Amino acid sequence: MIILDPISNIVIFHLFPVGYGKNRAIKASTGKFLCFLDIDDTMEPSRITKQLQLAKNYPDSLIGCQFRREPENSTQRYTKWANRLNEHQLNIQIYTSHGPTIIMPTWFCSRQVWSKVGGFDESGKGCPEDLLFFYQHIRLKGLIKRVDEILLNYIYHPSATTFSIDKETIWKYRVSFLEERVLRFWESFTIWNAGKQGRKLYRSLSKENKKKVIALCDVDKKKIDKFSYNSQEGPIPVIHFSKAESPFVICVKLDLTNGSFERNLESLNLKENIDYVHFN
Known part of the structure; x- marks a missing residue:
């Protein structure tokens, strides 16, 4: 925002947070429905009609x-x-x-959805609003x-602004949401990944949830042969995924192993959101 100081006649550039801009634009509007679009994206002529109906x-x-992603690759x-x-x-x-299962530039909703949530966070740069x-x-x-x-x-x-947000900030929000929505209801669980991501998740958990971790599981023989992960709270068993007990918090990224991880998961006949959740 550009502001002219009436006393000094100096032009002041004031940068407001992204969330602030979104909230002010919505408050200035009068429609019952909201359609979001990034300034550099384009949409099909039928978008509003089709999303409005839904x-x-x-x-x-x-x-x-x-x-459609551009560039395509x-x-x-x-x-x-x-x-x-x-x-x-x-x-x-x-x-x-x-992040969100629908990307923000495609969001469309009734005004009451925005009002119920309370608008976008206006904390400033680095906030994943x-x-x-x-x-x-x-x-x-x-x-x-x-x-x-x-x-x-x-x-x-x-x-893009998305890439300016610190990964550790997002990680903390994700772990907190996982603990709030899932882990507090589980008496025990296994972390699927004895590598870097699995160990990082364990270290990020609250003391209460660390106590619930019964094992780390993997397919990597080198990790399994070590028998345990020596955490500050004590050794945690590292076992083959086929011998592990559900529920699982899965810290393995999808679509990166030519289907081998997906086949391993399918072989256990588990139900997503009951026997496991993805945290990858």
Whole structure:
């Protein structure tokens, strides 16, 4: 925002947080529905019509759509994940490093959804306001819906605001949300990944939840042969995934092992969001 000081006639540039800008724009509007779009993205002419119909049918839902990434070969794994989630997965794969299961530039919702959440966080630079809005929407029992058509061209550029947010900040919010929504209801659990990510998750847990970890599991013989992970709280067994007990917090990224991890998981005949959650 550009402000002219009336006394000194000096022009002052004041940068407000992204969340502040979104909230002010919404407050200045009068419509019953909100459609979000990043300044460098483009959308199909039919987007509003199709998302509006879904929003009218589900007024308490946050509505997304499938998207086309430009350049085409950028963030391929992320694009594949986001576009292929089924309706159930949209509402349960909410703890991963990918963030919201519908990308923010595709969001469409009734004004009451925004009001109920309380608007976007205005903390400033480095605040993942979209993620926090998404989490609060979930807490308030809001649903996630998606129009299963490509209605947005999502432009990738490395200087995007998304990449300015510290990864550790996002990690802390994710762990806190996982503990709040899942781990406090489990008496015990196994962390699937005895490597760097699995150990980091363990170290990030509260003391109460650390006590619930009965093992780390893996397929890597070198990790399993060590028998245990020596944490500050004491040794934790490291075992083969086939011998591990559910429920699992899975710290293995999807679509990175030519399908071997997915086949291993499928072989256990588990039910997502009951026997395991993805935290990858």
